Amino acid sequence: MIGELSYLIFFLIFVSIFAIAVLGLNLQWGFTGQFNAGVVGFFAVGAYAMAILTGPTQPRLPDQAFQVSGIGLPFALGLLGAIGVSAAIAYVIGLVTVRLRHDYLAITTFGIAIVIHLVTINFESLTAGTLGFVGIPRPLASTFATPFAHNVAYLAMMFAITGAVFWGLERIVRSPWGRVLKAVREDDVAAIAVGKNADRYRLEAFVIGCALMGLAGALYAAYIGSISPFDFLPIMTFQIWTMMIVGGSGNNRGALLGALVVWGLWTSSGALVSQVVPAKFQAQGGAIQVILIGLVLVGTLLFRPRGLIGEEPKVSRYVD
Amino acid sequence: MKFVFRAFTLTALLLLALPMAANAQQTCPIKLGGILPITGSLASIGKPISDAAQMAVDDINKAGGIKGCQVEFILRDDQTQTPVALDAAKFLIEVQRVPAIIGPVPSAAAIPMASTFAVQSKVVLSTCCATSPTLTTLAQEGKSGGYFFRTLPTTKTQAYSLARIAIEAGYRRTSVVWANNDNGRFTFSDFQKAFEKLGGKVAADASFNENQPSYRAEVQKALGGNPDSVLFIAFPQDGATVVREWLQLGGTQNMLVINGLRSEEFIKAVGPRFLQKMIGYDVAQVKGPSVDAFNAAWNTKFGRAPATPGLHSTYDSVMVVALAMQLAKEVNGTEIRDNMRKALTLNGEVVFPGSDGFKKASDLIKAGKAIRYVGATGPLQYDQYGDVSAPTMQWKIDADGKIVEGGTRTLDQVQELFKQVDG
CATH class of the missing domain: 3.40.50.2300 (Response regulator)
Incomplete structure (x- = not known):
C-alpha cells in the first residue's frame, strides 16, 4: 500500500507543477485571449534560473571560457529569482509582441520558445548545454530521512504554493482589473473606447502568466534535481494547453481539474496499455496510448467544447 | 469545488485500483520493467529496441524462465519525454515493484532516474543506449549507488x-x-x-x-x-x-x-x-559467433536484418539482468546489482544469446559453475561504474x-x- 501511496504522491506533485503553469496560461488565454504557444520556453527559463541560482558548479569543458554556476543561493531565493527572470524576459517579449493578435502571437511565441531551447542547448557557460545541469539541490530532501517523507513534504509545499497561486488569481480576475481583461478578450476596441489601455492590460496578464510558468519550471527543477534541454520539448506546450482546454478555459478551477485529468490520463493510459495489451504487441502498444489520449481530447472538444467546467457567466460576486 | 473534489477522488481511486489487480502475487511471474521510447522523436530506433527487449524475454521464457518462473516484461512507452519516463519509472518501481528496469534511452531521462529513483528504491537500471559520461561521474561520486549499468560504451x-x-x-x-x-x-x-x-x-x-x-x-x-x-x-x-x-x-x-x-x-x-x-569507427564487438547467432535469430523472427542502432546492446541489457536474477539468491534490486558482473565471469563457461544459451546458462548455474555470457554485442565486461568498454x-x-x-x-x-x- 505504501508503494501505491508513494506513487500517488509523486503523481500529485507533477499535477501541481503542471497546474501552476496551466493557471498561468489560463490567465493569458482564458481571461485575456492571448495565444501563447511558447509555454514550454518560460517553463524552461524558470527551471534553468532555479538550477543556475541554487545549483552546484558544473564541470567546465576544456574549450569553455567560463561557467556561471555554483552561486548556491537558498531555495527560496531561487524561487523568487526564477519568477523574476521569467517575468523580466516575458516583459521584454511582451513589449515587442503586445500588439500582435491570435495566430500572429502564437507563431511569435512559438518561435521564442524555440529560441529559448536553442539558448539552453548552446549557451553552455550558462546552462551546461546538452550535458544537462545536474545536482540541483532538492529542497527538503536532506531534512527528511526517507524519500517518502521528502515526497510528502514536497507535496505539502506544492499544495501550499498552488493554493496560494489559485487564491491570488481568483482574487485578481474577480477584481475590476480582471473584468477589464475579459473586456479586452471579448472586444478590445470597445475596451479602448471606454478608456482602458488594452495593451497595458495585455502586457500585465502576459507577464504574470509567464512568471507562473517560470515558477512551475523552477519547482520541477528543484524536485527532479537535474535538467536538460531535452526535458523541455514543444509537446509540453501542447500538454499544458490540453489541460486548460479540457478543464475549461476561463475558469481557474478548470485549470486545476484539467491538470489532474489530463496528466492522469496521459500516465494511466500508459499503465493501462502495458497491462492490457498482450506481450507480443507491447512494442506497438505505445501507439494505442497516443490514440487513447487523442480520442479523449477530440471527445472533450466535441461533447464539452467549453471544457469540463467552463467559464462562469458571472463576472462579479456583486452581480446577481 | 464539489465537482473538482469528486473528480479528484475518482481519479485517485482509479489509479490505486488499476495496479492492485496485477499486484497480488509476489513470486511468480518475475517482473521486469522496461521504459523505452516507442513513440516520439526516438520512435524510429525505440520500436526495434523494444522488439529486441521482448525477444530476449521470449528467449528466457522459452528456456524455462528464471527460478522456474516465467518473466513478465512490463514495457512502458516514455514517448521520448522525460516527465513521462519519470512517471513510468515511479509507477513500475512503487506500484508494480519491479526489481530492474530496462532503459531509458536518452541520457536526459537516465540521469535523474539513476541519481534518485534507482538508488532510493534499490532498483537496477540497465540501459542499452544512454551514453553520457555524466552517468559515469554520478557513479564515481556514488550518487547512483552502483545500480546503473549500460551495454553501450561511453x-x-x-x-x-x-x-x-x-x-x-x-x-x-x-x-x-x-x-x-x-x-x-x-x-x-x-x-x-x-x-x-x-x-x-x-x-x-x-x-x-x-x-x-x-x-x-x-x-x-x-x-x-x-x-x-x-x-x-x-x-x-x-x-x-x-x-x-x-x-x-x-x-x-x-x-x-x-x-x-x-x-x-x-x-x-x-x-x-x-x-x-573516408575512415569510419565502430565498436568491434559487432562480429563473432555469438553475434551471428543473434543476427540469424532476429532475421528469422522479423524477416529483416538487425540494422538499427541499439538492438544488440538492448538484447544484452536484458540478458545480463536475467542471468543476474538467475544467479541471485533472491530476486531483488540489490541482489541483481551484485550479480550482474558474475554473469560475465572472465574464466567462466561461455554461453551465447538465444533460448538454448539461456538454458545452458541456467543449468550451469544450477550446477554451481561460473558462467561467462558472450552476448549479441560480443564479449562484454562492466567496469566498477557500470560502464562497458569494448x-x-x-x-x-x-x-x-x-x-x-x-x-x-x-x-x-x-x-x-x-x-x-x-x-
Missing part, C-alpha cells in the same frame, strides 16, 4: 579511438563538425583532448543543431581553419546533408566518421565515390559502396590508449 571510447585513427592516417590538423547533443558534445571535447595529446591539433570546430535543412554556415566555419582532414559526428540524415555541403564547398575528402554514420542511408545519400578516403575497429567503403571492416584494436589496446591520453 563516448570516450569512440572519441579516443578516432583521435588515434586520425594520427595513424597522418592527419595533424583536423576540423570537427559535430551535432549538438550530449553524444556529439562529449565526443568532440574528448576527441580534442586526445588528439592534442597525441600530437594533432583541432583546426576548427563547428557544432550544429539537428534537423536543419542546411549547414552551410557551420561547414564554412569548419573550413576556415585550413584543415587537412575532417571529423563528422552526426546521425545519418543530418550527416548526409552536412557531408554533401562540405564536399560542395571544396572540403577535403580525408574524412573520419563515427559509428552513427555506418549506415547505407548515409552512404547512398552522399555517393560512394566521394567516400573512398574493442574497436575501423571500416572503409569500397568502390561499390560496400562496407569493409578492418583495423581492430583489442580491449587491451583500447585501455592502453586511455592510459596514454588520461595519464
Whole structure:
C-alpha cells in the first residue's frame, strides 16, 4: 500500500507543477485571449534560473571560457529569482509582441520558445548545454530521512504554493482589473473606447502568466534535481494547453481539474496499455496510448467544447 | 469545488485500483520493467529496441524462465519525454515493484532516474543506449549507488579511438563538425583532448543543431581553419546533408566518421565515390559467433536484418539482468546489482544469446559453475561504474559502396590508449 501511496504522491506533485503553469496560461488565454504557444520556453527559463541560482558548479569543458554556476543561493531565493527572470524576459517579449493578435502571437511565441531551447542547448557557460545541469539541490530532501517523507513534504509545499497561486488569481480576475481583461478578450476596441489601455492590460496578464510558468519550471527543477534541454520539448506546450482546454478555459478551477485529468490520463493510459495489451504487441502498444489520449481530447472538444467546467457567466460576486 | 473534489477522488481511486489487480502475487511471474521510447522523436530506433527487449524475454521464457518462473516484461512507452519516463519509472518501481528496469534511452531521462529513483528504491537500471559520461561521474561520486549499468560504451571510447585513427592516417590538423547533443558534445571535447595529446591539433570546430535543412554556415566555419582532414559526428540524415555541403564547398575528402554514420542511408545519400578516403569507427564487438547467432535469430523472427542502432546492446541489457536474477539468491534490486558482473565471469563457461544459451546458462548455474555470457554485442565486461568498454575497429567503403571492416584494436589496446591520453 505504501508503494501505491508513494506513487500517488509523486503523481500529485507533477499535477501541481503542471497546474501552476496551466493557471498561468489560463490567465493569458482564458481571461485575456492571448495565444501563447511558447509555454514550454518560460517553463524552461524558470527551471534553468532555479538550477543556475541554487545549483552546484558544473564541470567546465576544456574549450569553455567560463561557467556561471555554483552561486548556491537558498531555495527560496531561487524561487523568487526564477519568477523574476521569467517575468523580466516575458516583459521584454511582451513589449515587442503586445500588439500582435491570435495566430500572429502564437507563431511569435512559438518561435521564442524555440529560441529559448536553442539558448539552453548552446549557451553552455550558462546552462551546461546538452550535458544537462545536474545536482540541483532538492529542497527538503536532506531534512527528511526517507524519500517518502521528502515526497510528502514536497507535496505539502506544492499544495501550499498552488493554493496560494489559485487564491491570488481568483482574487485578481474577480477584481475590476480582471473584468477589464475579459473586456479586452471579448472586444478590445470597445475596451479602448471606454478608456482602458488594452495593451497595458495585455502586457500585465502576459507577464504574470509567464512568471507562473517560470515558477512551475523552477519547482520541477528543484524536485527532479537535474535538467536538460531535452526535458523541455514543444509537446509540453501542447500538454499544458490540453489541460486548460479540457478543464475549461476561463475558469481557474478548470485549470486545476484539467491538470489532474489530463496528466492522469496521459500516465494511466500508459499503465493501462502495458497491462492490457498482450506481450507480443507491447512494442506497438505505445501507439494505442497516443490514440487513447487523442480520442479523449477530440471527445472533450466535441461533447464539452467549453471544457469540463467552463467559464462562469458571472463576472462579479456583486452581480446577481 | 464539489465537482473538482469528486473528480479528484475518482481519479485517485482509479489509479490505486488499476495496479492492485496485477499486484497480488509476489513470486511468480518475475517482473521486469522496461521504459523505452516507442513513440516520439526516438520512435524510429525505440520500436526495434523494444522488439529486441521482448525477444530476449521470449528467449528466457522459452528456456524455462528464471527460478522456474516465467518473466513478465512490463514495457512502458516514455514517448521520448522525460516527465513521462519519470512517471513510468515511479509507477513500475512503487506500484508494480519491479526489481530492474530496462532503459531509458536518452541520457536526459537516465540521469535523474539513476541519481534518485534507482538508488532510493534499490532498483537496477540497465540501459542499452544512454551514453553520457555524466552517468559515469554520478557513479564515481556514488550518487547512483552502483545500480546503473549500460551495454553501450561511453563516448570516450569512440572519441579516443578516432583521435588515434586520425594520427595513424597522418592527419595533424583536423576540423570537427559535430551535432549538438550530449553524444556529439562529449565526443568532440574528448576527441580534442586526445588528439592534442597525441600530437594533432583541432583546426576548427563547428557544432550544429539537428534537423536543419542546411549547414552551410557551420561547414564554412569548419573550413576556415585550413584543415587537412575532417571529423563528422552526426546521425545519418543530418550527416548526409552536412557531408554533401562540405564536399560542395571544396572540403577535403580525408574524412573520419563515427559509428552513427555506418549506415547505407548515409552512404547512398552522399555517393560512394566521394567516400573512398573516408575512415569510419565502430565498436568491434559487432562480429563473432555469438553475434551471428543473434543476427540469424532476429532475421528469422522479423524477416529483416538487425540494422538499427541499439538492438544488440538492448538484447544484452536484458540478458545480463536475467542471468543476474538467475544467479541471485533472491530476486531483488540489490541482489541483481551484485550479480550482474558474475554473469560475465572472465574464466567462466561461455554461453551465447538465444533460448538454448539461456538454458545452458541456467543449468550451469544450477550446477554451481561460473558462467561467462558472450552476448549479441560480443564479449562484454562492466567496469566498477557500470560502464562497458569494448574493442574497436575501423571500416572503409569500397568502390561499390560496400562496407569493409578492418583495423581492430583489442580491449587491451583500447585501455592502453586511455592510459596514454588520461595519464
